[in-house]
Amino acid sequence: MSxxxxxxxxxxxxxxxxxxxxxxxxxxxxxxxxxxxxxxxPLAEDISRVAQSVRHCVECGNFDTADTxxxxxxxxxxxxxxxxxxxxxxxxxxxxxxxxxxxxxxxxGVMSAIxxxxxxxxxxxxxxxxxxxxxxQEVILATSATVDGQTTAHYIAERLExxxxxxxxxxxxxxxGGELDYLDDGTLAQAMRARRQIND
Amino acid sequence: MSxxxxxxxxxxxxxxxxxxxxxxxxxxxxxxxxxxxxxxxPLAEDISRVAQSVRHCVECGNFDTADTxxxxxxxxxxxxxxxxxxxxxxxxxxxxxxxxxxxxxxxxGVMSAIxxxxxxxxxxxxxxxxxxxxxxQEVILATSATVDGQTTAHYIAERLExxxxxxxxxxxxxxxGGELDYLDDGTLAQAMRARRQIND
Numbered sequence: 001m002s003x004x005x006x007x008x009x010x011x012x013x014x015x016x017x018x019x020x021x022x023x024x025x026x027x028x029x030x031x032x033x034x035x036x037x038x039x040x041x042p043l044a045e046d047i048s049r050v051a052q053s054v055r056h057c058v059e060c061g062n063f064d065t066a067d068t069x070x071x072x073x074x075x076x077x078x079x080x081x082x083x084x085x086x087x088x089x090x091x092x093x094x095x096x097x098x099x100x101x102x103x104x105x106x107x108x109g110v111m112s113a114i115x116x117x118x119x120x121x122x123x124x125x126x127x128x129x130x131x132x133x134x135x136x137q138e139v140i141l142a143t144s145a146t147v148d149g150q151t152t153a154h155y156i157a158e159r160l161e162x163x164x165x166x167x168x169x170x171x172x173x174x175x176x177g178g179e180l181d182y183l184d185d186g187t188l189a190q191a192m193r194a195r196r197q198i199n200d
Numbered sequence: 201m202s203x204x205x206x207x208x209x210x211x212x213x214x215x216x217x218x219x220x221x222x223x224x225x226x227x228x229x230x231x232x233x234x235x236x237x238x239x240x241x242p243l244a245e246d247i248s249r250v251a252q253s254v255r256h257c258v259e260c261g262n263f264d265t266a267d268t269x270x271x272x273x274x275x276x277x278x279x280x281x282x283x284x285x286x287x288x289x290x291x292x293x294x295x296x297x298x299x300x301x302x303x304x305x306x307x308x309g310v311m312s313a314i315x316x317x318x319x320x321x322x323x324x325x326x327x328x329x330x331x332x333x334x335x336x337q338e339v340i341l342a343t344s345a346t347v348d349g350q351t352t353a354h355y356i357a358e359r360l361e362x363x364x365x366x367x368x369x370x371x372x373x374x375x376x377g378g379e380l381d382y383l384d385d386g387t388l389a390q391a392m393r394a395r396r397q398i399n400d
Contacts (some may be wrong), residue, residue: 006253007263010246016239018231019224028217030289032247033254033263040251041215046210047244051231051236063207063233086319089230 061106061123063088071095071104078102080098080137084127084156086110086144094142102140105130110148111155124159132163141169261306261323263288271295271304278302280337284327284356286310286344294342305330311355312346322352322358332363340382341369 007029014025032040035138046149054060057069064070071077081102085091086109094100107122120127130138139160143149172190174183183191215225220246220283220347232240243326256262264270271277281302285291286309290355294300307322309315319325343349358366372390374383 006246006265007248007322008242010250011241013246017228019220019227024219026292027289028221029250030287031218033288036251039213040247043210043213044244044247044251046206046213047232047240047247047317050206050210051240051244065206087230089227093225101231158367192400 011145043148056108060091060104061088061108062091062104071094071144079135081140082127082131082136082138083140083142084153086149090142090144100140103167107143107152110143110146110152112148118157119155124156125157131160136138136165138166138168141167190192244291256306256308260291260304261288261308262304263289279335281340282327282331282336282355283340283342284340286352287340290344300340307343307352310343310346310352312348319355319359327356328359328363331360331365333350336365338366338368341367345372363394 003050011022011025011029012030014020015022017025020028026110032043053065054063055065055067055083057064057068057072059072060069062069062071066073069150078101081098081100082105083094083102084107084114085094086107088106091104091106094104105123105127109122110118111119111122112115127139130136139156139158141153143153154171160167172187173194174187180188207258210221211225211229212230213224214220215224220228232243243337253265254263255265255267257264258267259272262271264271264350266273270297277308278301281300282305283294283300283302284305284307285294286307287305291306294304305323305327307320307324307364309317311317311319311322327339339356341356343353353369360367371394372387374387374391380388387396
């Protein structure tokens with residue numbers, strides 16, 4: 001390469017972002033160089049600002065500039081329901097869809113013996129104690145439909161049993177817009193078993 | 201969205217990079233947040249450092265931390281050949297391929313009446329005067345095979361005529377690994393016209 005070190009460093013660093021490889025990192029850096037004042041300098045500032053000001057919400061684990069995030073601070077939200085998600089990306093997906101108006105608990109991962117992730121890392125004790133509050137009526141386990149995600153959900157459901165709170169999980173079935181032909185057997189079986197009245 | 205403003209700002213800014221949309225920018229930001237110390241803070245520093253220290257080489261237009269870039273400073277390179285490319289990305293591509301050991305002239309674009317890009321913006325006067333030096337024997341026009349790229353090449357070739365320097369262009373033909381079936385007629389016609397002895 002004919003370029004000097006800072007450029008190479010930047011390309012190598014950018015290439016570590018998900019969705020970017022060396023080639024697209026190179027293109028991105030050239031784009032940044034051409035838009036130095038309008039994009040490159042503000043981007044560096046934005047990254048620093050977020051790195052310094054944004055942290056995990058002490059209540060739910062979401063990201064926010066305050067210790068307690070916007071969702072947890074919002075008393076208009078339904079305080080009787082807690083939705084348990086694996087990570088902040090899932091919380092954002094739920095919020096974008098606008099299908100849930102309660103509170104969240106972000107696990108920050110799933111239980112995994114291999115990776116040494118146990119109940120402590122996922123703050124499950126805290127979830128159990130919060131779920132035991134009188135106000136809470138339902139805990140929705142919205143972990144992924146993967147083996148680890150389902151194992152984690154089962155474990156949490158067991159731990160929640162003494163609290164007498166209602167524990168639910170997201171429905172499995174045919175994705176909207178999905179074609180049966182491309183669907184795996186497991187999903188098809190679940191969709192068949194959970195079939196509903198047509199006007200429901 | 202439930203997130204606070206700095207995060208949104210950062211996502212919006214990152215989404216302006218080529219190859220990233222809002223969705224991948226969001227994923228990238230979450231990845232950065234998880235790797236705050238190992239990736240996020242160093243990335244902000246890298247971007248600032250490059251923005252402040254890297255500029256165009258006064259000779260050829262390449263990017264470098266010095267006024268005259270590494271390639272122009274390297275006296276071991278062939279001083280008799282100048283390769284004219286549209287932008288720094290093209291220069292990097294040539295260097296990666298390792299097929300040229302001379303000097304470069306980066307136009308920084310192509311002539312375009314619509315965008316108001318004329319010979320001045322592309323520093324063509326400078327190229328012509330440099331090409332008139334005794335040491336220079338050949339100018340290779342490696343602009344893109346687009347209409348604007350070829351128009352620019354034609355214009356430069358005309359301007360170089362009085363200097364008596366040899367003016368060449370890259371060959372057109374079938375890309376290595378390319379299938380004839382997917383090739384456009386123009387390329388096929390050029391490849392046929394420029395066919396060569398099999399052992400050449």
